[in-house]
Amino acid sequence: MDELKRAYEKMGLPDNASKEEVDKRYTTLMRQSRSRQRENPSGTDQADFEEVTRAYRYILNEENRKASEEFNQQEYGKYKKMAGSAEKVDHFWRYYKFHVLGGIIALILVIVGINSYMDHRAEQERLAKLPPVDLSIMYLGEYYMSDSTGKQTTEADIETALLAQFPEFKRFKVNFTYVPLDAKDQMDIASQQKAMVVLATERPDIYITDTAAFNWVGPQGAFMNLDSIADFSNLLKPEDSYKQKTEDVPDEHTYGVKISGSSILSNIPIQGKDNFIASVREGSKNTDKAVQFIEKFLETK
Missing domain, CATH: 1.10.287 (Helix Hairpins)
Structure with missing residues (x-):
């Protein structure tokens, strides 16, 4: 003083x-x-x-x-007596809170990364134990994954239902891509954009499309000329044959087969506003099984 x-x-x-x-x-x-x-x-x-x-x-x-x-x-x-300790803690948190938060976030990211890696390993091990895929199928159109009661389903549910209808096959792989014909909002636009990416990157054996999706994808040369790989004349009504012309093949040929009305569809947990049209992807390595798949739908109509 x-x-x-x-x-x-x-x-x-x-x-x-x-x-x-x-x-x-x-x-x-x-x-x-x-x-x-x-x-x-x-x-x-x-x-x-x-x-x-x-x-x-x-x-x-x-x-x-x-x-x-x-x-x-x-x-x-x-x-009171703990004032000194409280002050130190407050000062520490004030000056180092971002370091602490950064450390916590980094730890969380490490844990998430490890869990993701372990999940990926587990999934790879699970897939390795499965039999080879007999047919890969892409549902493309204004379809909904739900059963007859409206209960939401998954791609795994669809695969299980297909196996029950096709016991001669050991494994299906299903890709479900919702795409509306007319985009009414941002969600529909996003769905259409996603469908374009999926079409460019995925290569299924079978496409099952509604009329709008068939008319959209067919002219792009994604479908195989069915007249060149199978004779469905005994099973197929003329109105159930979807014919098109392409740049490579100017003559009209069948590129899609309407399978709507088959009893098999009632056992598959997918709902659609329009037809179910089956097509084989150009360059499919499982062409024979794809033809067998379509024939069974036609036999059960």
Whole structure:
């Protein structure tokens, strides 16, 4: 306290002077010192002013210390004996919270990454134990994965239902891609864009489409000319044959077969607003099984 009192005396102020008074007094003394130095450069005013500056800084430091103590008392006084610990924790969290949060997020990402890797490994091991895929099928159109009661289903449910109808096959792989003919909102537009990506990247053996999707995809050369690989004349009504022309084959040929009305469809948990049309992908490696698949639908109509 004596040192603080001496600092005020050095500045010519009472020890109860406000911070504004201290700042104003220091500015005045600084101007006076500079003025005297210009008049007498070899005088002792510079050394005297350095002492004033030290006194000024000491007063400011004491003011800051008091303000900090008052703040801590207000903030942490309620913790009583634990006030010191509470202050340290608060200061640590204030200065290092982003480091702590970053560490937590990094830890979560590591855990998620490990879990994803383990899940991927487990899925790969599960798939390795399965028999080879007999037929891969893409449902493309305004279809809905649900059973006759309206219960939501999955692609795995569809695969299971197909196996029950085709016991001669050991495994199906189903890709379900909803695509509306007319986009009514952003969701429909997104579905159409997704369908374009799927068509460019996926290569199923069988496409099952509604009329709109067939007319959209067929002219792009994605379907195989069925007249060249099978004779469905004994099973197929003329109105159930979907014919088209392509750039490579200008003559009209059958590229799709209407399988709507087959009793098999009632056992597959998919609902559609329009026809079910089966087509074989151009370049399919399971052509014989694809033809067998379509024939069974036609036999059960």
